[in-house]
Amino acid sequence: AQSVSQHNHHVILSEAASLELGCNYSYGGTVNLFWYVQYPGQHLQLLLKYFSGDPLVKGIKGFEAEFIKSKFSFNLRKPSVQWSDTAEYFCAVNFMGNDMRFGAGTRLTVKP
Amino acid sequence: GAGVSQTPSNKVTEKGKYVELRCDPISGHTALYWYRQSLGQGPEFLIYFQGTGAADDSGLPNDRFFAVRPEGSVSTLKIQRTERGDSAVYLCASSLTPTGAETQYFGPGTRLLVL
Numbered sequence: 216a217q218s219v220s221q222h223n224h225h226v227i228l229s230e231a232a233s234l235e236l237g238c239n240y241s242y243g244g245t246v247n248l249f250w251y252v253q254y255p256g257q258h259l260q261l262l263l264k265y266f267s268g269d270p271l272v273k274g275i276k277g278f279e280a281e282f283i284k285s286k287f288s289f290n291l292r293k294p295s296v297q298w299s300d301t302a303e304y305f306c307a308v309n310f311m312g313n314d315m316r317f318g319a320g321t322r323l324t325v326k327p
Numbered sequence: 328g329a330g331v332s333q334t335p336s337n338k339v340t341e342k343g344k345y346v347e348l349r350c351d352p353i354s355g356h357t358a359l360y361w362y363r364q365s366l367g368q369g370p371e372f373l374i375y376f377q378g379t380g381a382a383d384d385s386g387l388p389n390d391r392f393f394a395v396r397p398e399g400s401v402s403t404l405k406i407q408r409t410e411r412g413d414s415a416v417y418l419c420a421s422s423l424t425p426t427g428a429e430t431q432y433f434g435p436g437t438r439l440l441v442l
Binding site: 305 | 360367375383386418420427430431433435436
């Protein structure tokens, strides 16, 4: 079955630390890949997405993600996190249908 | 407003009752999606509309759940004979077109609690 896995449930970092959140999916075909973020008290919003072209995708607020097809991965990165990055991060995959499958989410806490 | 809106923001009901949850998508968006998010989980797909028709309802858990979008804009998710396990946040999203690469814009959700 098609599924999306996020490796870390809760990540705690200090400001200026580097961030990498893992995301893997199980499907051998063509996919569209997304990272959504939910800040405290706010609704889900798009950070970045990949559907074709350069596998290194840059999003808002300094985030980027790299699609590695051979590893079925789409990890999210940021070189230096800020306190305002505290949020829940969701990886999502569209398996070329119209439904989106989400991972369970990773809660990021950034200590000032 | 420019975003997706959902009403009510919170709904408390008793087991066995009927509830309706409303979603007002971004104007001009043809695709509308419903998701359910339980505590500690990511959103789970329920149903997707292209215009007025339900193009994919494979995520609806059982026949107590039903959704409509009669005029291709506002959608209502209907839950009959609610059960405690239906308690969750129900999210609505819309996108300009239904292609898989389109960004889905999410509403704030309706938090449903079944006592």
